[in-house]
Amino acid sequence: GQTLEVTSIMSFVTYGKNATSHVMVPNAQVIGATIANLSARPAHLLIVPVHVRSGLHPCSKVRKAMATAAVAFDAALADTLERAGVADSAAAASRLPKASYFGPLEVGERGMKWELRCEAPMQAQLHCTGLANECVHDALMAASIKMYEAAPECLM
Structure with a gap:
């Protein structure tokens, strides 16, 4: 697992930034992962x-x-x-x-x-x-x- 700030979601990949670099994650991997929205506020x-x-x-x-x-x-x-x-x-x-x-x-x-x-x-x-x-x-x-x-x- 990794923590990243999502910058865009495309047809096949999700782009984001983590603490050290830009990241590209295949959507198939994202769909199967546990996702927590750290910026959500009640x-x-x-x-x-x-x-x-x-x-x-x-x-x-x-x-x-x-x-x-x-x-x-x-x-x-x-x-x-x-x-x-x-x-x-x-x-x-x-x-x-x-x-x-x-x-x-x-x-x-x-x-x-x-x-x-x-x-x-x-x-x-x-x-x-x-x-x-x-x-x-x-x-x-x-x-x-x-x-x-x-x-x-x-x-x-």
């Missing part, structure tokens, strides 16, 4: 960006609010998975990594960019995206932090 990484008005709030205040959003996401995850129909939602939630936040990642004309990053099972992706947005919105609102708004001249 969960999807959700990246929820938010732009906060620059110059109005210290980064430490935004950081604290984003930390609150991450904790709120983790606390509500099991219930959200249950609503999404995920079997044994509490166990599924406990297997996922904790939500995290990053920022400021950019400072520009759209304010400071921050991100909440969390993982969700594939079948609950939309439910968890909604939860993540809710947690970010509510944490920033509770901290009286203004999210980016388009200037009136941009709306015309």
